[in-house]
Amino acid sequence: MKLAKAYIQRNFDRASASYDATASIQKKSATQLIDCLKKHFPTCHPDTILDLGTGTGYIPEILFYAFPESKFTLNDLSSNMLDQAKKKLPSKKVSYILGDMEVQDFDFHDLIISNLALQWVDDLYKTIRKFYEKSHFFAFSCLLDGTFSEWFKIFIDASLPPPIHWYPSRPALAHYIGSLQPSKYFCDTCAFDLVFSNAADFMKYLKALGANYSHQHIPISDLKNIIKIYRDTIKVTYKVFFCILSR
Numbered sequence: 001m002k003l004a005k006a007y008i009q010r011n012f013d014r015a016s017a018s019y020d021a022t023a024s025i026q027k028k029s030a031t032q033l034i035d036c037l038k039k040h041f042p043t044c045h046p047d048t049i050l051d052l053g054t055g056t057g058y059i060p061e062i063l064f065y066a067f068p069e070s071k072f073t074l075n076d077l078s079s080n081m082l083d084q085a086k087k088k089l090p091s092k093k094v095s096y097i098l099g100d101m102e103v104q105d106f107d108f109h110d111l112i113i114s115n116l117a118l119q120w121v122d123d124l125y126k127t128i129r130k131f132y133e134k135s136h137f138f139a140f141s142c143l144l145d146g147t148f149s150e151w152f153k154i155f156i157d158a159s160l161p162p163p164i165h166w167y168p169s170r171p172a173l174a175h176y177i178g179s180l181q182p183s184k185y186f187c188d189t190c191a192f193d194l195v196f197s198n199a200a201d202f203m204k205y206l207k208a209l210g211a212n213y214s215h216q217h218i219p220i221s222d223l224k225n226i227i228k229i230y231r232d233t234i235k236v237t238y239k240v241f242f243c244i245l246s247r
C-alpha cells in the first residue's frame, strides 16, 4: 500500500508550530544517533552533511557544534518544517531542499543523516541503499515493528480496525544492511516509553507531532468510541533502530 505523501506533508505542515514542544523522544533519538556516530566512527569529519527529513532541525542544531566548519544541506517534505528550521539556524553554510527524499536527486555528501523520518518512505530498503551509495557515512534512526503496539491493541480490544503502519523488524533490517557489504557498520535498538493520561491525550500528541497518519482511514466515530471507552493512562513505546554505515 502506497503512502499518501500529500496527506503526510499536510500533517507535518500543520504540526510545525507545535512540534518542538512535543517531540521529546525525537530529540533524545537525535542526540543518541549523533553520540553513536561520534563514538563508533571517530574518523568521520564531514565537509558536507545532508539531513533528510530534518523537521525543525534537531540534527543540525547538534551537529553545528560537532562540525562547525561543515556545509549543511537540510531536506524536508514540509515547507513549514523547513521554515521552523531556518528560524533557528545561521543562514551561512546551510542550504535547503524541499521535497520527497525518495524521489529527489541529491549530490554526494560526506555524511548523510536522518533521524526518525525514514518511516515515511514507501520503499525503506531502496531508500537506505540510495543514501548509502550517495555518502561516505550514512547514519539513520527509524521505527521498528512493535512501535505503538499498545495503541493498536486498544483498537483490537474494542473490536475496531487498528491504525495501520508498516515497520520493519530488526533482523530483516540487519540482514539488509549486511547485504550492502559496508566496510564498517554499527546497529543498535532502543525503546523509549511515554505515558498519557488517556486516549484523547495520545491522539492530541500524535497530531501535534504531525504523526497522525494511518494507511487506512480511521472514521471519526471510531476515534470518538476509543476516547469514550479508554479513559485510563496509556503507556506507548517507540522502538528505534540506530544504524551507521561507512563505505
Ligand SMILES: C[S@@+](CC[C@H](N)C(=O)[O-])C[C@H]1O[C@@H](n2cnc3c(N)ncnc32)[C@H](O)[C@@H]1O
Pocket: 008, 009, 012, 023, 026, 027, 030, 052, 053, 054, 055, 056, 057, 058, 059, 075, 076, 077, 078, 081, 099, 100, 101, 102, 114, 115, 116, 117, 120, 121
Ligand atoms: C518525525 S519528524 C522527524 C524530524 C527530525 N528529523 C527530528 O529529528 O526531529 C519526520 C520529518 O520527516 C519529514 N518527512 C516525511 N516524509 C518525508 C519524505 N518522504 N521526504 C522528506 N522528508 C519527509 C516530515 O515532514 C517531518 O519533518
